[in-house]
Amino acid sequence: MTVYQNATPLRDTVIRSEMFQVPSRYTLVKQVGKGAYGVVVTALDSTTKTKIAIKKNKKVFDHGPQCLHMSLRVLRELKILAHLDHPNIISIKDVIIPSSYEQFTDIYFVTECMETDLRNILRSRQPLSDGHVQFIMYQLISALNYTHSASVLHRDLKPENILINSDSSIRLCDYGLARGIDFENDPTMSTTYVQTRWYRAPELLLNYKIVSKQADIWSAGCIMAELLTGQILFKGNSPVDQIEKIVEVLGTPRHNEEIKGSPQGIEFISKLKKTTGISFESLLMGANPLAIDLINKMLTFNPDNRISAESALRHPYFVEYFDESTASTCSTKFDFDYESSLVDVESIKLEAYHTILELNGYSTREQQEGTDTTSFDELKGDKGSKSRRSSLFKKLFEHLNSKRIPQVISE
Ligand SMILES: Nc1ncnc2c1ncn2[C@@H]1O[C@H](COP(=O)(O)OP(=O)(O)OP(=O)(O)O)[C@@H](O)[C@H]1O
Numbered sequence: 001m002t003v004y005q006n007a008t009p010l011r012d013t014v015i016r017s018e019m020f021q022v023p024s025r026y027t028l029v030k031q032v033g034k035g036a037y038g039v040v041v042t043a044l045d046s047t048t049k050t051k052i053a054i055k056k057n058k059k060v061f062d063h064g065p066q067c068l069h070m071s072l073r074v075l076r077e078l079k080i081l082a083h084l085d086h087p088n089i090i091s092i093k094d095v096i097i098p099s100s101y102e103q104f105t106d107i108y109f110v111t112e113c114m115e116t117d118l119r120n121i122l123r124s125r126q127p128l129s130d131g132h133v134q135f136i137m138y139q140l141i142s143a144l145n146y147t148h149s150a151s152v153l154h155r156d157l158k159p160e161n162i163l164i165n166s167d168s169s170i171r172l173c174d175y176g177l178a179r180g181i182d183f184e185n186d187p188t189m190s191t192t193y194v195q196t197r198w199y200r201a202p203e204l205l206l207n208y209k210i211v212s213k214q215a216d217i218w219s220a221g222c223i224m225a226e227l228l229t230g231q232i233l234f235k236g237n238s239p240v241d242q243i244e245k246i247v248e249v250l251g252t253p254r255h256n257e258e259i260k261g262s263p264q265g266i267e268f269i270s271k272l273k274k275t276t277g278i279s280f281e282s283l284l285m286g287a288n289p290l291a292i293d294l295i296n297k298m299l300t301f302n303p304d305n306r307i308s309a310e311s312a313l314r315h316p317y318f319v320e321y322f323d324e325s326t327a328s329t330c331s332t333k334f335d336f337d338y339e340s341s342l343v344d345v346e347s348i349k350l351e352a353y354h355t356i357l358e359l360n361g362y363s364t365r366e367q368q369e370g371t372d373t374t375s376f377d378e379l380k381g382d383k384g385s386k387s388r389r390s391s392l393f394k395k396l397f398e399h400l401n402s403k404r405i406p407q408v409i410s411e
């Protein structure tokens with residue numbers, strides 16, 4: 001195998017006892033996020049003179065043969081983020097080349113830096129006007145519409161995965177759980193790594209074998225209700241409690257055909273005490289009737305009756321923002337086929353290494369027919385995306401001043 005020496009030497013910096021090995025052009029500033037497998041810091045890029053964020057995905061290949069999906073999810077996030085190009089989705093600006101294949105254990109993504117995330121805004125209890133909610137939700141649904149058009153499901157929508165600036169512009173991040181459209185029987189959903197319960201769609205709670213884009217719409221509906229009230233809509237303390245809280249509000253489905261779930265899931269619902277539910281009009285008292293109408297369409301028990309992202313953008317609630325040009329779709333579907341040959345940790349590591357080099361402009365493997373070796377320059381550079389973005393979203397940003405959030409908590 002060809003060994004590529006990193007052209008740029010890496011410098012060690014420790015921040016909150018976490019070692020970062022990144023090129024010296026990046027000066028680390030502070031930690032802004034920490035999860036079980038990743039740490040996010042802000043940094044200054046001396047080359048572009050901009051503030052950026054670096055996500056360190058730690059010990060990506062150390063999860064053992066039983067947990068291949070844990071290694072795969074970082075590679076998948078990298079490939080998906082490199083494929084997507086939308087103003088409301090975080091974009092990868094750089095992926096750091098490891099110093100050698102042998103020492104390759106961590107994967108660092110460099111992205112644009114955002115001021116905070118929606119969870120921090122909600123926690124700070126700043127009142128959000130209906131105008132804020134319209135603008136935030138329009139951007140979120142645009143991001144979902146684009147993601148779904150690339151045949152990708154996000155699957156982990158929640159306030160902390162929605163990054164926001166004080167001008168209320170948002171970017172969706174954390175595609176670590178993303179998968180293809182309508183996939184079946186995902187072992188990771190029922191075992192170790194599942195989407196945050198409060199935003200999980202009823203069909204997922206009931207173990208329906210087909211997961212579709214409508215599950216993301218459910219999560220977005222829960223987030224919209226939370227933005228309007230400041231309260232988590234369905235705050236279940238276990239999967240059973242979660243589904244019971246949903247049924248308390250939506251009412252018991254009238255027919256078993258309305259319930260999408262495993263046979264046990266369907267039986268569970270049919271044995272619950274019958275209830276007619278509580279209307280969103282009374283739960284979201286005083287909210288804009290158009291917001292309530294949209295929430296009713298996003299939070300249907302049966303995913304088949306749930307509004308799509310494409311239709312939601314055209315809902316009258318967004319009349320101020322919608323125009324065909326901002327409902328952009330992805331020109332190519334994301335192809336998950338590369339995963340079929342990744343059968344062990346070593347093959348995932350090799351694929352990740354090749355992907356990082358290719359994104360940095362190196363051609364690393366024999367050019368096979370259909371192999372995509374697009375680099376950052378081609379992906380993010382000279383295809384007019386910047387000017388397209390600014391014209392696409394000009395209309396949205398005309399409204400920024402009126403939608404400014406008074407104070408943003410970024411610490
Ligand atoms: N580009 C960014 N700018 C500012 N803050 C960010 C950025 N990216 C991430 N963050 C912060 O870091 C947090 C964690 O980021 P992210 O969701 O990507 O990682 P994670 O939840 O640890 O990922 P995973 O679930 O894949 O392990 C976010 O909730 C947000 O607060």
Ligand SMILES: [Mg+2]
Pocket residue numbers: 160161174
């Ligand atoms: Mg996250």
